[in-house]
Amino acid sequence: MLAIVPSATLLGVEGRPVSVEVHVSNGLPGYTVVGLPDTACRESRDRVRAALLSSGVAWPMKRVTVNLAPSDLRKTGAGLDLAIAVGLLVASGLLEGSSVAGCGFLGELGLDGSLRRVPGMVPLVAALPGEVAVVPSSCTVEAELVGRHKVRPVPTLAELVLALRGDAPWPDPPPPGEDPPEECEPDLADVRGHRLVRTALELAAAGGHHLLMVGPPGSGKTMLARRLPSILPDLTADEALEATIVHSAAGRVLPSGGLVRRPPLRAPHHGASAVSLIGGGTAQLRPGEVSLATNGVLFLDELGEFPGVVLDSLRQPLEEGVVRVCRAAAAVSYPARFLLVGAMNPCPCGEATTPGSCRCSDASRLRYQRRLSAPLLDRFDLRLEVCRPDPRDLLAGPPGEPSAVVASRVAGARALAAERGVRCNAAIPGARLDELAPLEPAAAAFLEHGLRVGNLTARGLHRVRRVARTIADLADRSGPVTAEDVSLALNLRCEPDRLGMAS
């Protein structure tokens, strides 16, 4: 007998519908899975068998063939276990075919018949064709995000069988679990002094400008960067869904509400490989850190310690906002629109930004600075040196402005950008700069001087103008950009060869 049960598998961050066809016939007892299963999927046999036996259902002593259609799509992970088990029950006559009509099944089986969560529940449910989605109880919130299906959360296979036979009602969804303690975002009020860097953070948040901080150890680069998400506005509905799908596909635990509403902060260690950053993998294509940071912040601490190849792989996502990962098996694209924040020491001893303090040789300094390629450095609109704060500020200075106040200014500037029809000021196309960021005569003269004496390149010019626009927006000045805005923007964008060359 034949049964066909709809399910889905994950390709990148997208779900693809899979129909699980189970054929049970007379012959030598055996079990075959065809249709490009990966190892985890092929091993479903043992899980399904044990789960059925534990749930009090006999394993048919017949010839069982499972086909996962379409057969040219590689099926990954254990998410098809439940569909295979249900198909087997239907094909061997233990369940009525009509009872599963219109249902899609997702979930991994434990040997005791319990259902376990699988990564990517959001895109997987989105790919189910029917009206009912049967999912493990632990995935209820995620599965309900899609909103198109009647979600039936089930804790065990035995309860599912009872419900499908009509012998028992569908199990209740689990009570909303204890909210994990709200992860408190660190607040900018903790930062004393550091006016310039605070300004730079605010600009980065308001204008979407990538930020590079260079400074000695202990100057507070990491502390400052970790506070950037606290001044970013909440994600819009579309952004939140996009971020949630990526986080779900990566198998990360979603916040209690299901949606990722706050901009995520990802801070991979500098030992990260290019694949872990960009996404990919041979067995299963997984999103990388750049995609997990989408609509949020990617913070690369100790930027100079990342291998050059890894850093240069960021250039394409920075430019296009998506990552296209191509492997022999498949090509997928992930969203990757993030705010890049880098922090590094100016030289191996870390002191080169303080005049006269560096103890490194010229050669070692040069080697250190060459780790960042010029094209990558060019992507940073804001490049500044962070100095150690004044000890008096640390002990007795007034507390800094709290994040909430800064965030309201940032939201205002973002709204202005949206009125102009751009996502943020950093995305103003070069052709529209004259229209959106016109220069006062004094400001133009200023930039002309910079170009002439060579501390500004033609490419830098556009970036400085965008930053100046954001500075004016934050000060609530809508007219042309003034010389003040431009000089502050120039101050916040050290040319790379000057960074850390103070001494």
Next chain:
Amino acid sequence: MSPASLGGADRGGQGAAFVVALAGLPRMGPVRLGAVLATWTPEEAWGRVQEGGLHLVAAVAERSRGLSEDVDRAWSSAARATDVGDLWRRHVEEGVGVLLPGDSAWPASLEDDPEPPAVLFVRGDPSVLARPTAALVGTRRCTPTGRAVAEELGRDLAAAGVCVVSGLALGIDGAAHRGALAAAGAAPAAVVGTGLHDTYPRAHAGLAARVAGAGVVVTEYPLGTPPAAWRFPARNRIVAAFARVVVVVESGAHGGSMHTVDAALERDRIVLAVPGSVRNPAAAGSNGLLLAGCGPALDATDVLVALGLGGGASRDRPAAEPAAVTADQALVLDALGWDASTLEQVADRLEEPLGPVALHLAELERLGHVARSGAWYSRLAAPPPDPDPDLRPPHHPP
């Protein structure tokens, strides 16, 4: 053409070509070269080096303060691979002069030196060293203020007819050379620690060419000698030997300039130091020298007096004209002070927002009152007398 006929005949049989080849051996420094040449004639020495076994010759081993078998082996294998005639021809073709002790052009200041070089390679005119000489030395990691002071001293000393000697390194050295070249006065001299085929650091290739064009660039290493850490302190002793007065402009507590000072004191040269801010780590060494009793060099007059040229010229310099800046800019200059400060520090002192202060600092930088390096702004003594008309600030509408 046999090597013996190259440079040997016209040099009173000294075999300059062999000296050049000996100086080019790996791990060959002035002490070892002196030891070898004191034992044999250059040609004999070359033969002995090729044969090997020099570490067993008591006279050489003693004079060179110990010679290991490793060194001997390195020498003999390098010597067997070297074509003396070729090396000599390269020097002739590249226009590099070779000076040996006793030559008429051999600098007089090296006559009674405790550790003289055995040979000098020069590009340019070594006779500039016959003028009164002053060495300007300091750290490579100088502050903009230090750089400005070195440049001023170089300019004023050259204008007063003093040959400015330095090491062509980054920082103070380069600034001193640049200053000396800017004055239409005495030509400068540079002593470098590599062969003259290349400039170290590369960034100073143009500067080296200008120094060689006006004055002279000197080294004790033949063409093809790469930079090595130990050669720079050795170079510093020649800087000290050439100079009658050594001026330390800005030096960390353990900088290479301290080698120059040690070498200068060993040779009874006068050492002066430019006082720096007590908060400036780059001036810790030079301030330490003052503490130890060195004379201060506040400007070129002090150096000229030490050279016996100034004759007690009064220090009554015309009072620096108040900078021609607006009232707001003057406030920013006052807040900046004379220590390097960041934009944030200046704005904090003024209790002003960052934007206007950034604008004033940028204006002041353009006018030449302020120099920026990275995040740090330093006040300069006076703007250059006549800025390039192209770089003058455009007129701002009120």
